[in-house]
Amino acid sequence: MLSCFTEQVEIQKLKAPGEFLTWNDTQKMKYTWCVVCEVMRLSPPGHGGFREAIADFSYAGFTIPKGWKVFWSVHSTHKNPKYFRDPEKFDPSRFERNGIEPYSFVPFGGGPRMCPGKEYARLAILVFMHNVVTQFRWEKVIQDEKIIYMSIPMPACGLPITLHPDHKNSVNVRVAQVNVP
Numbered sequence: 001m002l003s004c005f006t007e008q009v010e011i012q013k014l015k016a017p018g019e020f021l022t023w024n025d026t027q028k029m030k031y032t033w034c035v036v037c038e039v040m041r042l043s044p045p046g047h048g049g050f051r052e053a054i055a056d057f058s059y060a061g062f063t064i065p066k067g068w069k070v071f072w073s074v075h076s077t078h079k080n081p082k083y084f085r086d087p088e089k090f091d092p093s094r095f096e097r098n099g100i101e102p103y104s105f106v107p108f109g110g111g112p113r114m115c116p117g118k119e120y121a122r123l124a125i126l127v128f129m130h131n132v133v134t135q136f137r138w139e140k141v142i143q144d145e146k147i148i149y150m151s152i153p154m155p156a157c158g159l160p161i162t163l164h165p166d167h168k169n170s171v172n173v174r175v176a177q178v179n180v181p
């Protein structure tokens with residue numbers, strides 16, 4: 001079964017010691033991105049945003065007058081079984097199939113005001129994942145740390161972790177900087 005680890009180690013094996021990742025390498029990180037997407041589906045970093053109705057309209061039996069503010073919710077969209085079967089289940093493979101309906105997966109929003117940092121965020125997350133997965137073993141210090149909602153979901157104690165350098169896989173000297181609060 002494919003995992004982030006096997007995918008990232010396969011990419012790393014083709015690199016010379018100390019060689020940096022390239023854009024092409026990040027394009028091969030397809031399963032890792034599915035995992036990131038599934039994490040963002042279940043625990044979206046942002047809750048949604050406001051839009052202003054530019055005309056009267058009706059939705060699900062409600063009449064929304066022109067000028068009203070409407071809040072679009074990431075969470076309720078991502079947990080809708082109409083779009084994501086068995087929505088509480090962590091299943092990155094759902095992103096491997098071509099069945100995600102437009103505007104149903106919206107961690108970065110959608111439409112003309114969609115997050116302009118999406119591709120940069122994608123790159124930063126994939127490079128981070130590559131380094132963490134291939135260079136370190138990591139352990140949570142607090143095993144059952146709760147997630148609290150301070151507008152965005154946050155680990156209650158800042159997710160302290162212990163990083164163990166994993167020399168077995170350390171052919172690439174580039175390591176991620178991890179800031180633990």
Ligand code: HEM
Binds near residue numbers: 049108116
């Ligand atoms: C995982 C990382 C990120 C997530 C989940 C995220 C999510 C979002 C969301 C939901 C919106 C609102 C979109 C909408 O209203 O349709 C947004 C807007 C925005 N994001 Fe991000 N973002 C991320 C990273 C970034 C980064 C790295 C940058 C800049 C380098 C950035 C810059 C912006 C800006 C400037 C807007 C406002 C766009 C506008 O109103 O026209 N974001 N982001």
